[in-house]
Amino acid sequence: MINFKQEIGVGISKATNISEEEILGYIEIPKDKANGDYAFPCFKLAKTLKKAPPVIANEIKEKIEIDENKIQKIEIAGGYINFYINKNLLIKEVLEEAENNEYYGSSTEGNGKNIVIDYSSPNIAKPFHIGHLKTTVIGGALYNIYKYLGYNVTGINHLGDYGTQFGKLIEGYKRWGKDYDLTQNPIDKLAEIYQKINILCKEDEKVLNQCRENFRLLEQKDEYSVKVWKEFRDLSIKEFQKIYDLLGTKFDSWNGEAFYEDKTDEVIDILKKTGKLVESDGALIVDLSDKGIDTPCIVCKSNGSTIYATRDLAAILYRARTYDFDKCIYVTSYEQNLHFKQIFEVAKLLGLDEKYTKGLEHVAYGMVRLPTGKMSTREGNFVKIEDLLKDTIKRASEIILEKNPNLENKEEVAKKVGIGAVIFNNLATSRVKDEIFDINEMLNFQGETDPYIQYTYVRTKSVLEKVGTIPKFKDINIDSLNDEYSQNIINLIYNFKDILNQVIEKNEPSILSRYLIDLAKAFSLFYNENKIICDDKMIQDARIYLTYITGKVLKQGALLLGIEMPNKM
RNA sequence: GUGCCUAUAGUUUAGCUGGAUAGAAUGCAAGGCUACGAACUUUGAGAUCGGGGGUUCGAAUCCCUCUAGGCACACCA
Numbered sequence: 062m063i064n065f066k067q068e069i070g071v072g073i074s075k076a077t078n079i080s081e082e083e084i085l086g087y088i089e090i091p092k093d094k095a096n097g098d099y100a101f102p103c104f105k106l107a108k109t110l111k112k113a114p115p116v117i118a119n120e121i122k123e124k125i126e127i128d129e130n131k132i133q134k135i136e137i138a139g140g141y142i143n144f145y146i147n148k149n150l151l152i153k154e155v156l157e158e159a160e161n162n163e164y165y166g167s168s169t170e171g172n173g174k175n176i177v178i179d180y181s182s183p184n185i186a187k188p189f190h191i192g193h194l195k196t197t198v199i200g201g202a203l204y205n206i207y208k209y210l211g212y213n214v215t216g217i218n219h220l221g222d223y224g225t226q227f228g229k230l231i232e233g234y235k236r237w238g239k240d241y242d243l244t245q246n247p248i249d250k251l252a253e254i255y256q257k258i259n260i261l262c263k264e265d266e267k268v269l270n271q272c273r274e275n276f277r278l279l280e281q282k283d284e285y286s287v288k289v290w291k292e293f294r295d296l297s298i299k300e301f302q303k304i305y306d307l308l309g310t311k312f313d314s315w316n317g318e319a320f321y322e323d324k325t326d327e328v329i330d331i332l333k334k335t336g337k338l339v340e341s342d343g344a345l346i347v348d349l350s351d352k353g354i355d356t357p358c359i360v361c362k363s364n365g366s367t368i369y370a371t372r373d374l375a376a377i378l379y380r381a382r383t384y385d386f387d388k389c390i391y392v393t394s395y396e397q398n399l400h401f402k403q404i405f406e407v408a409k410l411l412g413l414d415e416k417y418t419k420g421l422e423h424v425a426y427g428m429v430r431l432p433t434g435k436m437s438t439r440e441g442n443f444v445k446i447e448d449l450l451k452d453t454i455k456r457a458s459e460i461i462l463e464k465n466p467n468l469e470n471k472e473e474v475a476k477k478v479g480i481g482a483v484i485f486n487n488l489a490t491s492r493v494k495d496e497i498f499d500i501n502e503m504l505n506f507q508g509e510t511d512p513y514i515q516y517t518y519v520r521t522k523s524v525l526e527k528v529g530t531i532p533k534f535k536d537i538n539i540d541s542l543n544d545e546y547s548q549n550i551i552n553l554i555y556n557f558k559d560i561l562n563q564v565i566e567k568n569e570p571s572i573l574s575r576y577l578i579d580l581a582k583a584f585s586l587f588y589n590e591n592k593i594i595c596d597d598k599m600i601q602d603a604r605i606y607l608t609y610i611t612g613k614v615l616k617q618g619a620l621l622l623g624i625e626m627p628n629k630m
Numbered sequence: 631g632u633g634c635c636u637a638u639a640g641u642u643u644a645g646c647u648g649g650a651u652a653g654a655a656u657g658c659a660a661g662g663c664u665a666c667g668a669a670c671u672u673u674g675a676g677a678u679c680g681g682g683g684g685u686u687c688g689a690a691u692c693c694c695u696c697u698a699g700g701c702a703c704a705c706c707a
Binding site: 096139223224229344357361396398461464507510524571572590 | 632633634635636641642643644645646647648649650651652653654655656665666667668669670671672686687688699700701702703704705706707
């Protein structure tokens, strides 16, 4: 497709002898369409050129050489130069591309590049609660979008299946295990045991030390410890998988922390050789104060066992070798900011190529809190994902019964709507912001929500079904799409690829979420203002075609977020 | 205490590396279905962009400072 911004940038660059890159950075899209499709503010050049902005604007306008077929009009407004593109050309470009390309907006720019995404990564034997939703859906969306842009992506569920917490769990299981029947709701029961042992640990330091000892035994492959650990792990994965099935989350690897158990010695060896690994209070640490990080990174605890940092470092080594990653992304809450700062710094000492250490990226998201305070598995203050999804699916069912009682596959549709609402809600705002969980917000299916997007999509399907056949692009009369409502849609569809690029540039799926809302809104307006099925066959065909393309982009965009569209609802 | 993050209508928020009149949604008030689906849409009221300085032709956006909240700060992950 024609890159109009680029065309303008090249033109201005030549006219001013300023680098294309700099010019492109200045070009903006006016908020008010009356000011054109692209604008160039000349204020920034005023200082260097020592001329008033309107004078510069005039000079550029005089000098600029630009394909008149692409840019139809250039106007000066104060210090701005406003560019008006050839609308018909834009329509033609967008519609043709959307017809020819089954995966509209996809690209090959990521070909040959490997991306590793570490997401979801729940802790074994703990309930899968709404605090894990963001990492799961953000990671899932990034996974889809990188892939769509041609990258080779590996999704890893770095299970929290190791560490002192298992020492605790084993201790609790030893003490009270026989009181629990783990064949039913095993996680709830393990969580209960975990809560109990934590209370005991708080009261009695000796118990805590016994837990640490249990973990040491597990590391040394003590038979009993390994047996129960394995049992907990299998039970947990089975439970997690139920949620992943509902959310449509997929992973290429389930290598959790335990997987790196036999790979941590190498990390310690390498670090020892650098001379940066020093003993402190019996533990082995890397001092990072010269890197502006006050807290040292512990690599080996005083009792000789490893710590999460050690396993994360081993994972970096392993992933670099196994996946040859260009980027390795960690999707976790910002609680772990310091941790990743530390291990990314220590990773530079592992003798890896700079490519890898530069590719490490922590994608942090905000905390989810309950109205009653911070969620805590230990204290039993949490909402399970399973229960939340049950609620939203139920709500969707109720609305279907009320609005569309004759709908077929009610359950299937309710699932898509209810689950979609939850996924979308978690992807709709900037990921850094904290959130106070509000069930009513999840159950609201009006306004800027996923059901709104789905509803809009369903309307496109409904119109298309009524007409039966979708016309071919070559038969479309482009002038029939010159009204502002059609134009809005076309502009948005033109931007789709740019939106996807923005998403991966910032690892921010909410950009796509908001885009889909905008597109759905633009279509709703178009739909309300224009009769699609009408007497004029020429206009009808053009509008049907636009409806078809809009539906296609809505569906594809939602799919990239991990949301399925119903055909009817 | 130190470091990092956040602060925009009652509420949830958008605002691209500074740019033209700060956009939405929700809630509230009033309108629109014998219509291609009203889970929609139209109109209205509602914002000292946390406070105060500064840089700039221009600041919600950059810098300083203060306030409020969150997170982290060595053997948890």
